[in-house]
Amino acid sequence: MARPARLTKTGLAEKLSPVFERYGYDGASLSMLAAATGLSKASLYHHFPRGKEDMALYALAHAGARLQKLILAPLAGKDDPRDRLEASLAGTGRYYGGDIPHCLMNSLLLGEGRVLFADRIATAVTAWRQGLMAALSDSGVLGAEADSWAREMIERIQGALVLCRVSGTREPLETCLDALISELPLS
Template sequence: MSRAEAIAQITPIFRRYGYEGATLSRLSQATGLGKASLYHYFPKGKEEMAAAVLEHTHQVFSEMVLKPLRTPAKPWERLEGMVQSLSQFYQQGEVSCLLAIFSAGAADDLFHPQVQRAVQDWIQALSEVLMAAGLSSEVADQNAQDAIIQIQGALVLVRLLNDRAPFERVLRGLPDRLLDPGG
């Protein structure tokens, strides 16, 4: 097993149980590796595993979700591309957002700068598209932040209600709401 394969296998554990609940026993069980083998791939232990999961997830998110925002297409088309990618990335709302999970408790103390950077990258990419569509910088930033609030809130509701409808509803109207100069 490669380090990349180990990261792929431990990511769902961090998504499901959070940093505190992702015990070495659970991580070992997910990979089929003993604790000593996990330390071979991640000498600094669980903190290094979580950092690797967070970095890998940010790379995948950037490639899947942010990349459509950086194409030369029209703003609405770029936003629609992001929406389709968000649906895939979050498996139609079935998986939790690692950024949200890592923004609480001990994980926040350890990973706040990385989580903040990832959210700022998303806000900036959205804002640039919205400014290209003619929105002022202030409105573009506000709409971008509001979109992330709606998406993250919908992901929480999916978990609480065991119903994907809130996530699907938020994504369905997102491009038009983002482009609305009135917010």
């Protein structure tokens, strides 16, 4: 495989994301972001000339790539639809890692971040929903029911993530994912 530069944008985005996840766009300061990367504020501007907005965009791009890999790709195969849905939900548990899982797209929806990133986030959520719908349809669930199930799955996962922040644990998410698997409307 190609040897990557020691400091890739992807590598930086990986370190920036947790700050945006925990503090939101307004709450994430350049001092925090610099500390998280191990660079100075000035060096961050070398990599992200347009400043904090650029950094959040790269964090979002990184989140989108992980969404694709861990959640959407498993949905798209040609295996048994039940296996695909279960694999995607398992991937969802890995996507939302950490002792207190956070959703970057949720955190960026407050304050100034909503103005800047709502379109991009809506696109990602739509892709997620359509991926779920497709797998549900493949399993024989009728169109309208597949639609409402896909919506409900994302709704419950996002709600569980809120409850994780309330309780300070991963437990609501794990319980939710288990419940979703057992309630899948499949034959």
